[in-house]
Structure formats: structure tokens, C-alpha cells
Amino acid sequence: MISDNLVELRGLTVAFDGVKVLHGIDLTVRRGEAIGLVGESGCGKSVTWLAALGLLPGKATVAGSVRVDGQEILGGPRTVLEGVRGKRIAMIFQDPSSSLNPVLKIGRQITEALVLHRALTGEAAKTEALRLMDMVGIPDARRRFDLFPHEFSGGQCQRLMIAMALAGEPDLLVADEPTTALDATIQAQILDLLIELRAETGMATIFISHDLGAVSQVCERACVMYAGRIVEQGTIEALFDNPRHPYTRGLFDAIPRLDGPRDRLIPIPGTVPHPRDLPEGCAFSPRCSHAAVDCRSRRPDLSAMDDGRLLSCFHPVGNAVDLAPAAESRIVEAVS
Amino acid sequence: MLRFASIRLLRAIITILAVVTFAFVVLRMSGDPAQVMLGPDVPQESVDAFRKAWGLDQPLWIQYLAYIKSIFSGDFGVSMRDKASAMQLVIDRIPATLQLTIPALFLKVVIGIPAGVYAALHRQSAVDRGVILAAIFGFTIPSFVMGLLLVLIFSITLGLLPSGGQDTWQHGILPTLTMSIGGIGILARFSRSAMIEVMGQPYIRTASAKGMAWQDVVWRHALPNAAVPIVTIVGFMVGSLIAGAVVVESIFSWPGIGRLLVVSVTNRDLAVVQCILLIIAATMVVSNLIVDLLYGWLDPRLRAQNAH
Numbered sequence: 001m002i003s004d005n006l007v008e009l010r011g012l013t014v015a016f017d018g019v020k021v022l023h024g025i026d027l028t029v030r031r032g033e034a035i036g037l038v039g040e041s042g043c044g045k046s047v048t049w050l051a052a053l054g055l056l057p058g059k060a061t062v063a064g065s066v067r068v069d070g071q072e073i074l075g076g077p078r079t080v081l082e083g084v085r086g087k088r089i090a091m092i093f094q095d096p097s098s099s100l101n102p103v104l105k106i107g108r109q110i111t112e113a114l115v116l117h118r119a120l121t122g123e124a125a126k127t128e129a130l131r132l133m134d135m136v137g138i139p140d141a142r143r144r145f146d147l148f149p150h151e152f153s154g155g156q157c158q159r160l161m162i163a164m165a166l167a168g169e170p171d172l173l174v175a176d177e178p179t180t181a182l183d184a185t186i187q188a189q190i191l192d193l194l195i196e197l198r199a200e201t202g203m204a205t206i207f208i209s210h211d212l213g214a215v216s217q218v219c220e221r222a223c224v225m226y227a228g229r230i231v232e233q234g235t236i237e238a239l240f241d242n243p244r245h246p247y248t249r250g251l252f253d254a255i256p257r258l259d260g261p262r263d264r265l266i267p268i269p270g271t272v273p274h275p276r277d278l279p280e281g282c283a284f285s286p287r288c289s290h291a292a293v294d295c296r297s298r299r300p301d302l303s304a305m306d307d308g309r310l311l312s313c314f315h316p317v318g319n320a321v322d323l324a325p326a327a328e329s330r331i332v333e334a335v336s
Numbered sequence: 337m338l339r340f341a342s343i344r345l346l347r348a349i350i351t352i353l354a355v356v357t358f359a360f361v362v363l364r365m366s367g368d369p370a371q372v373m374l375g376p377d378v379p380q381e382s383v384d385a386f387r388k389a390w391g392l393d394q395p396l397w398i399q400y401l402a403y404i405k406s407i408f409s410g411d412f413g414v415s416m417r418d419k420a421s422a423m424q425l426v427i428d429r430i431p432a433t434l435q436l437t438i439p440a441l442f443l444k445v446v447i448g449i450p451a452g453v454y455a456a457l458h459r460q461s462a463v464d465r466g467v468i469l470a471a472i473f474g475f476t477i478p479s480f481v482m483g484l485l486l487v488l489i490f491s492i493t494l495g496l497l498p499s500g501g502q503d504t505w506q507h508g509i510l511p512t513l514t515m516s517i518g519g520i521g522i523l524a525r526f527s528r529s530a531m532i533e534v535m536g537q538p539y540i541r542t543a544s545a546k547g548m549a550w551q552d553v554v555w556r557h558a559l560p561n562a563a564v565p566i567v568t569i570v571g572f573m574v575g576s577l578i579a580g581a582v583v584v585e586s587i588f589s590w591p592g593i594g595r596l597l598v599v600s601v602t603n604r605d606l607a608v609v610q611c612i613l614l615i616i617a618a619t620m621v622v623s624n625l626i627v628d629l630l631y632g633w634l635d636p637r638l639r640a641q642n643a644h
Binding site for chain 1: 459536537538539541542543544545546547548549550556557560561634635636637
């Protein structure tokens, strides 16, 4: 029987020149589900998937386990990874214009993937490439098959990247900030396209973004990452209605609201610590208004809560079943 | 495209004209051909007669206009020394020079580019460090030092190869090597840095993410992009096919254009020097033009710019 789990990351760590930037990511992607990865720049959300697919530069040291349908792909021969990339897991990137090869015709860049993964050649490959271009909403695909990337707009380039990703009929599409470099209206179109394609193809989606609104549109589940760790993970409803980690809460407080009273936005004070000098204990503690003594000496594990979410915090905010210990230690800190 | 071509053509003509003018003026201001040709102890009448015969008694600007006019009618002047057509003298020497510079260019390309690309793909490896070191060594040693060094090793110490002349094909080996070593170093370095830059581009990551085999990523996605800067350097080397052998031909007594240039400058043989400079300028201009056209072929973005 095929397991329900498509991709399993276990204890995935990444270090650049000996500096750890990813501190053990555990994440299970089930068939067909959409998971959001959110967090500030440099928190490791992109690195996680670049590492999983072996796309980081040579100076990166990757350890841990990445299984696709139970098969380990990390640390194996290059051909194993090449067999997974594009075929099982496809990835699209933040800056679509520079992610397409400037000197190759767009048609060729798409057919390349079809030749690799679907053994299509010649006319058959071209027909399928045109169908994919059509599917992602490139008007007049036949005429534009032989154009170069610079002859398309940024939004169209992202559509072409998506067409290329779909060419291998992957089980999982990793979208790494696919809308960050685009205009707001184009962003919405690309999000709609991703949602639509997922409904049509049934492929799972990882949506990496710092835009919580976009994540809520695309995904059922989200992981909030901070300084190379997942700090909270749960359903979109749980996270939106009742964020428990002070960092998750901070992210929501920093979003402007269209409805409701005109309050000042509450920014999260301070900046993300450099991976080289992470604070002791919880990495978020220096910026956290709820931090207590224990936060600065011990690091909370990511553990399951009663409502099914995973949380890594000694003193969570929001509606908890039991707030007493948190209050208690805040008192301890106040008197000490 | 037509506009692009005509602008380029006009620029080419202006460049050649500028070189010709510069050479004309500098040659006439830097020494008197009559003194050099006739020697120091000739009577003033002979000098005057010589000047009159070659038109050197005229004001400079009249000489210049006459020269430009004759160039456009295909007359490139007569050598003061050999009394023969200057252009014919120069053309006769071209094959000898190309015998050295074409094999040297071939060596530069087939050794320099692969070495640089290999080093880039195996960055920080022992091979990479070796290539960088050899490249720096190659292009920092001037060719006159390199030439003498090779003569010392292969002709004097080992006695394997002749040190000068043009009698057999073995005579060409040392000058060709001398000429190619610097270029190999330059091309290796340029190819390496071009390739390193390209391999860090997002589209290379895309190609890998697509599931392409590593060598296909390198051959089909990286190299075509790295070609633009490499072609620039190779184009410059092609442009120097005729001019690039001056020093080396002198060291190895190779009877090519370079040696003719040195001898003609020394003798103030005006027409010959001007012919050589004209040909050198023309080859440079033509190779630059070819490079520009290649850019458009290699990089469609530049093609679009040129069309507008």
C-alpha cells in the first residue's frame, strides 16, 4: 500500500561554511495537500526546500533525511536527485524573469522538461508544451513558442515557469515566493492559477511566502519559521484565529486591516538574529514581549498541543487551555 | 538592422581614418626619412632632391590630402627603401605572420577555454588553484622574457628546437608557444570567471530543478551564457592576428609583418608603415564587427537592442 505521506523531512539541517542556518526541520507533506511556509527573510523557508532537492551551492552542508514515497534521496548518488527533481518535486522561484534562461527560446525550455520526464520528442513535445502554455494562461501560445524570456512580462514568465514545472507532472510543486517580485494584480492572478492547477492536477503544494494573506488563500496548513526552526505549525484556521506563538501573533499584528478601527500596526521589535550569533534559549526571546527567564536559557521543543497544532513556546499567547504556568513564570521574572 | 549596420560601417570608417591620420602625423614628426635613408654625410642637394622626389617638401596638410586621395584610389604608396609597391611588400609578409598567429590562436582557444571552464566547475579544487596559478604566470610574464626563457630551455640547454629563422616547421614551434602562453592564461581566467558568474545565476538553478543531468545543465544552459564575455576576448585575439607578432617575430627573426614593421619604422619607410597600420586597424575593426554580430546571435536581448 502506498503511504499517505508523499515527502518526509526529518531533522533537516543546513550549514553554510560551518554556520548552521537550518536547525532540524521535521515536516510531512501528504498527497495533494497545500502547506504554507511563512517567516521573515532569512528564516530558512527557501533553504529548506533547496536543501531537500540538493539545489544549494557546494559550500552548503546538508544533513538529515528527505524521503519521497519512503525512498531516501539525501546523500544518494546524483542520479537519484535528478530523478526526483522536476518529476516528483518541481520548484518555481521568486524572480521569474531571471529564473528563465535568457538565451534559450521559451518553447525549448519547456520541451526540455517534457523530453526528460515524459519521453516526448519532436511534434508531440511541442504539442504538449503548447497545451501547458495554454493551461497556464499564455495567450497565443503557438506564435510565442519561439520567443525568448525577455519578450514576456514578469507575470507571464512566472506562468511559463509554472508550465515548465507542470511538464513533469510532479506530485509536489514547491513555489518559493512565486509572487513576491510581481505587481499586486498579477500576484492575485498567479495565486488563482496555483489554486486552480492544484484542483485540476491534485498535486501537493508547498507555498513559501512572507505574505500571510496569500498563504491563507492557497494552503490548508502552515508552518511559521523563525531563525531556522519551525516555531508553530497548524491549520490555517487555528493559526489565524488563535495564534499561539508570540512570533506568529506578531506577524498578524503587523498586517494592516481593511476593516475594523484604524489602529497603529504593531511591528515586531528588533531584527532576526544572524545565524552566527543566535541567542541562547529560544531564538525569538530577545524580541518577545512574553519572554521569561526560562526562555533565555532553554529552548522549547516543537510539541503537539491539544488542538493538534505544533508549538515551540514556553509561554504561548492566545486562548490556551492552561495559562497558569506562563503567568507564573512571568511573575517569577518580575520579582527577580 | 539596416540602421545598425550603417552606423557600424560609418564608425569603422572613422576608426580607420583616425588611425591612418595619427600614423601619418606621428611618423612625419618623429624623424626625417631623407636623413635616415641617405645617411648622415650626404650633401644638402641630395637631401633636397630626395625630399622633392617623395613630396616631402610640401606642407604637411597638402601631403596628407594627397595621401588620403591616393588611398581612396587604391594607391598605397611606394616603399622608399625597396622602390616597390608598399602594399605588395606588406601582403607578401602576411602568410608568414599567420603561420604563427593562427596556430597560436588555436592553442589559446582549445587550452585556455576548457581549462577555465573546468576550473570554474571544480572551484576551490587543486585543479582550480593550479589553473589560476598557471594563468597568472602565463599572462604576467612578458613575451620577450617568455621567448628568451623558452630559447634558453629548448634551444640552448636541451638543444631540441631552433632558436630563430623560418626554414622548417620546427622553427615555428617556439614562437607559436611564446605567443600563445599569455593568451591561454587570459582566456583561462576570463572563461573561469564568466563560468562562475553564470553558474550562480537563478536560471541554472531552474535547469537543475527541472531534473536535467549536471553535464546537460553545463553544456546547454551555462556555456551559451558564458560565451558572450569569452567571445569578446577571442574577438580581440582574432583582431590581433596580424599585429600581435611584432615582439615575437623580432625575437625569433621570423620574416613576418611584425619584423617588417620594426624595420620600416627604423628606416622611416613611411608608406610601408602606413600600410601595415592600415591593415592592422582594418583587421581590428572587422573582428570587432564580427564580435558584435556574434553577440546578437548569442544573446537575443542584445539582438533586440540593436534592432531598435
